[in-house]
Structure formats: structure tokens, C-alpha cells
Amino acid sequence: MPLVDLDRFDFLYASRVRGMKTAATRDLMATLSRPGIISLAGGFPDTRLFGEEAFREISRSIAANAAQALQYGPTGGLEAVKDVIVEVMAAEGTPADQESIFVTTGAQQGLDLVAKVFLDEGDGILCEGPTYAGALNAFAAYRPRIAHVPMDRAGMIPSAARETLKRARKQGLSVKFIYTVPNFHNPAGVTMAAERRRELLEIAEEFDLVIVEDNPYGMLRFEGEPLPTLCAIEQQEVGHPDRVVYLGTFSKIFAPGVRLGWVHAQPGILHKINVGKQGADLCSSNLSQMMLASYFKEADWRAYVRRQNSLYRERRDAMLDALAEFMPREVHWTHPEGGLFVWVTLPSYLDATAMLPRAIARNVAYVPGEGFYAGGAGKNHMRLNFSFVEPERISRGIEILAEVVRERMELRSDLERGARQGTRSGTPAGTDQ
The missing domain is CATH 3.40.640.10 (Type I PLP-dependent aspartate aminotransferase-like (Major domain))
Structure with missing residues (x-):
């Protein structure tokens, strides 16, 4: 079946479509299914807690x-x-x-x-x-x-x-x-x-x-x-x-x-x-x-929620501990009392969207912050999810992510150092002698 060039129908689309875009988490879905990836990106509850027998019982009852x-x-x-x-x-x-x-x-x-x-x-x-x-x-x-x-x-x-x-x-x-x-x-x-x-x-x-x-x-x-x-x-x-x-x-x-x-x-x-x-x-x-x-x-649905909360707390603690252990001191994050997410603030000069491909290449995914603003702000932020990943993998994922962040910070530092040296020598940075 030949590919359809949807763009040729631009003149027919409603004007409201111009303001619509896909969510960053949805765009990441194909990546998140890749073997070996440590996904800190999704907002998934851990439905494995529910159990096959409970599901079978519900099916029989209806x-x-x-x-x-x-x-x-x-x-x-x-x-x-x-x-x-x-x-x-x-x-x-x-x-x-x-x-x-x-x-x-x-x-x-x-x-x-x-x-x-x-x-x-x-x-x-x-x-x-x-x-x-x-x-x-x-x-x-x-x-x-x-x-x-x-x-x-x-x-x-x-x-x-x-x-x-x-x-x-x-x-x-x-x-x-x-x-x-x-x-x-x-x-x-x-x-x-x-x-x-x-x-x-x-x-x-x-x-x-x-x-x-x-x-x-x-x-x-x-x-x-x-x-x-x-x-x-x-x-x-x-x-x-x-x-x-x-x-x-x-x-x-x-x-x-x-x-x-x-x-x-x-x-x-x-x-x-x-x-x-x-x-x-x-x-x-x-x-x-x-x-x-x-x-x-x-x-007993309340007991199910209690099991979820116990599991999620353990994973949240694993994420907070790993962030404290591995992230550079210039990085900050929130301390949620519940829910599924930690919000990480990077140094203002880092771009979490630009950094994402490097993280994914090392098998760690997150959601860049700019997707949570209507006007493209939040570039130096990232959302991390802890509910769907085991503590050991959370810790490893944060360790890798911290390495990527540190590399980007060091690159920035190297570029600034080169610019200063070029200025002192009287040669504009980035030009050949």
C-alpha cells in the first residue's frame, strides 16, 4: 500500500488543528518499549500489583x-x-x-x-x-x-x-x-x-x-x-x-x-x-x-491502594536517595509526599530536550520540562516518574542520567574556558589562525 502524503490536505484541515500537538510522553512510547530502557518518563501506575486472579474473578462476576x-x-x-x-x-x-x-x-x-x-x-x-x-x-x-x-x-x-x-x-x-x-x-x-x-x-x-x-x-x-x-x-x-x-x-x-x-x-x-x-x-x-x-x-479496594502506596513510597525514596547521591550540587528537585513524579531543575543553561537523545542512547528516558508549558518555557527542567520501575533500576537510571547531566555541564565549562582563553590571546574563539 503506497504511503499517503497527509500534508497535501493542509488546506482542508480545521484551523484548530494548528494549535494541537502530541504529548511528550505519548511521543516517547515507542522508545519506552525498547529492551533494556530504564523509563523514568511514563506516568504509569504499577498494575502488576492487581494480580491475575483478581482480574479473573471480576471477569467471572460480570x-x-x-x-x-x-x-x-x-x-x-x-x-x-x-x-x-x-x-x-x-x-x-x-x-x-x-x-x-x-x-x-x-x-x-x-x-x-x-x-x-x-x-x-x-x-x-x-x-x-x-x-x-x-x-x-x-x-x-x-x-x-x-x-x-x-x-x-x-x-x-x-x-x-x-x-x-x-x-x-x-x-x-x-x-x-x-x-x-x-x-x-x-x-x-x-x-x-x-x-x-x-x-x-x-x-x-x-x-x-x-x-x-x-x-x-x-x-x-x-x-x-x-x-x-x-x-x-x-x-x-x-x-x-x-x-x-x-x-x-x-x-x-x-x-x-x-x-x-x-x-x-x-x-x-x-x-x-x-x-x-x-x-x-x-x-x-x-x-x-x-x-x-x-x-x-x-x-477490598482500600487495601489495594495501601499496597500501591507502600510500593510507590519505596520507589520514591529510591529516587530521592539516588538523586542526592549522584546528581551535581547545582541540580535541585522536589520532595513529593505522594503521587508519581519528581520535578528536577537543572542549571539554567542546560536544555533537557536537547539532552534527551544522549540519555536515550544510554538507555534512560525522562520527559523534558518544556512540554508542560504552553509557551515553551521549562527547558532546564525534567519530569521523572518512580512508580513503574524497581528501586535498583531507578538508582541505576539516575546514576546514568547524572553522568549525562555532568557531561553537559563540563562541556559548557570547557566552551566558556575556551572563549576566555581566546579573548585573552586576542583571537576570537572558534576562528582558525
């Missing part, structure tokens, strides 16, 4: 209802799954009921539906800098203007968010929502402080905005005390729960392969999301929903 499992379902999701979501949200201290829940095909679809419902071309979004690359991709199709708000080890800085919104208002920019990953941030690994969560709600009230709270990692806590979600704070303290659109997922506490997530929001928003989902996929998979409902009804 076989008696095979006809329903293979049929269309309601757009908003099966009631049994909504009951599970109410239970999961209660376990993290967030009140919910069936009427405020809408099942999606992964939280990623939730992001797309929120963007579809709220965004016109040119509308503004505030989000952390850096932010989740998958959210940037979901939003990009609707061609918004994205403003990154600085963050530190306590999460998004509210004063910076307020100033950004004031500037946007003066410029006549319509900002529709604030997007945040407050717990064990992807990619930064940090957690937003409780007082900042409250201040962010006050800012949303002041500027009459929606907050999109993306919480895929909230239950993956290894140390410290859980913090209330923005959704819970709004319901319990503010008294009129209508401003936070909460996104959850079963990808981290059950399995990403079932592709199930949810949106918790007020009825008006859910109505619009319902219409948007009907146009996208009619309904999420009944088969996946019934598998999930069976597992959460029959198995």
Missing part, C-alpha cells in the same frame, strides 16, 4: 450479565459506578451524591468536555507553571490563551494568580476558569497548601470564575496528613457549592485500562457536559463500568 456489559449505557454512567464514586470521594473527605456525578471515559475526556463547554477561541485559562501536559493538549483544540501562574513548594502562588487576572481584565481578556492539580502535582510533585486552596476559592469568587480541580493522585499519599479538596472546602466552608468542577479518575486507584473517570459539578454544568459527551462517544463502556463496580463491591 459474565452472568454479559448482555448488559456488551450493550450501550446511559450517557452519564451506570448508577452502580456513581455509588462507587460517592464512596471514593467520601474516603477523601469530599461529600458527593449521584446527582452531582457524571462518568467520563477517563479524566482526560473530562478535561476535553470542560474545555468544550466553557471555551470560545481566544478565551483565557489560568494554570500552574508547569502544568499537566495532557490538559494543555485537551484545551489546545479550542484555541484558548493560557497564562501560567508561578508555583513553589506550596503550589500555585495566589497573589500571582490575582495579579495575572487583574492584567487580563485590563486587557479585555475573558478568563473562563482556573485549572489546578493541587495534590502531588503533575509534573511538579508538590501539594498546594490548605490556606492557598481557600485563597484560590476567594479569587474565583472575586473574579467570578470556575475552578477546575484535577485530582488523579489524591489518594496516593505516602506521608503527611491529607488536605481537604477545593471541592470539599467549597461545600463545607463556603456554603454554595457551584464554582468547583472536580475531576477524578480510576486510572490510579484501580486501572488505567478501564478508561473511567468522572466529573463532579453543579447540575447546570453537568447538563452541558452531558450534551458534549453525547456528541463525543454516546456513553462510556458498560463493560468497563461493570468490571469496576464488581471490583469495588467485592474486593
Whole structure:
């Protein structure tokens, strides 16, 4: 079959496609499957913990209802799954009921539906800098203007968010929502402080905005005390729960392969999301929903999450120990209390994207930082994942990565030394005598 030159159809593509690009982690998939590669790049939970017998038991339990499992379902999701979501949200201290829940095909679809419902071309979004690359991709199709708000080890800085919104208002920019990953941030690994969560709600009230709270990692806590979600704070303290659109997922506490997530929001928003989902996929998979409902009804899902957290903590510690042992002192990183990621800051003159091929050639992969910014910032950063690699391989991977970083630093030092020597000798560096 001859190759098709897709570029010849450029004149037919929608203008929205120009702003769309693939995620760095997706682009790396072919590389990550290469034998011998130590992948610190993906954001995979370790589904090997789930076990074959548990999977077989779920399959047997839904076989008696095979006809329903293979049929269309309601757009908003099966009631049994909504009951599970109410239970999961209660376990993290967030009140919910069936009427405020809408099942999606992964939280990623939730992001797309929120963007579809709220965004016109040119509308503004505030989000952390850096932010989740998958959210940037979901939003990009609707061609918004994205403003990154600085963050530190306590999460998004509210004063910076307020100033950004004031500037946007003066410029006549319509900002529709604030997007945040407050717990064990992807990619930064940090957690937003409780007082900042409250201040962010006050800012949303002041500027009459929606907050999109993306919480895929909230239950993956290894140390410290859980913090209330923005959704819970709004319901319990503010008294009129209508401003936070909460996104959850079963990808981290059950399995990403079932592709199930949810949106918790007020009825008006859910109505619009319902219409948007009907146009996208009619309904999420009944088969996946019934598998999930069976597992959460029959198995001890909390024990499964505890096993995950124990394993991930061991691997996080292995990564932090290896970074401390091998990385040059000019390199810095975050210390996540949970989640899946560590965010590494290199010296400002290093480019993690340019360095990636050298690392991959030595069988180590990571995600460069610039993919987590809309405007190409973050070049001297990298995201490292610890959840899917054994501690010994994590340590070896960091050791190799540190060697690559040190080589790039030494190259820079050699070039600067050569430039200084050339200047002193009166010969411009890089010219022949």
C-alpha cells in the first residue's frame, strides 16, 4: 500500500488543528518499549500489583450479565459506578451524591468536555507553571490563551494568580476558569497548601470564575496528613457549592485500562457536559463500568491502594536517595509526599530536550520540562516518574542520567574556558589562525 502524503490536505484541515500537538510522553512510547530502557518518563501506575486472579474473578462476576456489559449505557454512567464514586470521594473527605456525578471515559475526556463547554477561541485559562501536559493538549483544540501562574513548594502562588487576572481584565481578556492539580502535582510533585486552596476559592469568587480541580493522585499519599479538596472546602466552608468542577479518575486507584473517570459539578454544568459527551462517544463502556463496580463491591479496594502506596513510597525514596547521591550540587528537585513524579531543575543553561537523545542512547528516558508549558518555557527542567520501575533500576537510571547531566555541564565549562582563553590571546574563539 503506497504511503499517503497527509500534508497535501493542509488546506482542508480545521484551523484548530494548528494549535494541537502530541504529548511528550505519548511521543516517547515507542522508545519506552525498547529492551533494556530504564523509563523514568511514563506516568504509569504499577498494575502488576492487581494480580491475575483478581482480574479473573471480576471477569467471572460480570459474565452472568454479559448482555448488559456488551450493550450501550446511559450517557452519564451506570448508577452502580456513581455509588462507587460517592464512596471514593467520601474516603477523601469530599461529600458527593449521584446527582452531582457524571462518568467520563477517563479524566482526560473530562478535561476535553470542560474545555468544550466553557471555551470560545481566544478565551483565557489560568494554570500552574508547569502544568499537566495532557490538559494543555485537551484545551489546545479550542484555541484558548493560557497564562501560567508561578508555583513553589506550596503550589500555585495566589497573589500571582490575582495579579495575572487583574492584567487580563485590563486587557479585555475573558478568563473562563482556573485549572489546578493541587495534590502531588503533575509534573511538579508538590501539594498546594490548605490556606492557598481557600485563597484560590476567594479569587474565583472575586473574579467570578470556575475552578477546575484535577485530582488523579489524591489518594496516593505516602506521608503527611491529607488536605481537604477545593471541592470539599467549597461545600463545607463556603456554603454554595457551584464554582468547583472536580475531576477524578480510576486510572490510579484501580486501572488505567478501564478508561473511567468522572466529573463532579453543579447540575447546570453537568447538563452541558452531558450534551458534549453525547456528541463525543454516546456513553462510556458498560463493560468497563461493570468490571469496576464488581471490583469495588467485592474486593477490598482500600487495601489495594495501601499496597500501591507502600510500593510507590519505596520507589520514591529510591529516587530521592539516588538523586542526592549522584546528581551535581547545582541540580535541585522536589520532595513529593505522594503521587508519581519528581520535578528536577537543572542549571539554567542546560536544555533537557536537547539532552534527551544522549540519555536515550544510554538507555534512560525522562520527559523534558518544556512540554508542560504552553509557551515553551521549562527547558532546564525534567519530569521523572518512580512508580513503574524497581528501586535498583531507578538508582541505576539516575546514576546514568547524572553522568549525562555532568557531561553537559563540563562541556559548557570547557566552551566558556575556551572563549576566555581566546579573548585573552586576542583571537576570537572558534576562528582558525
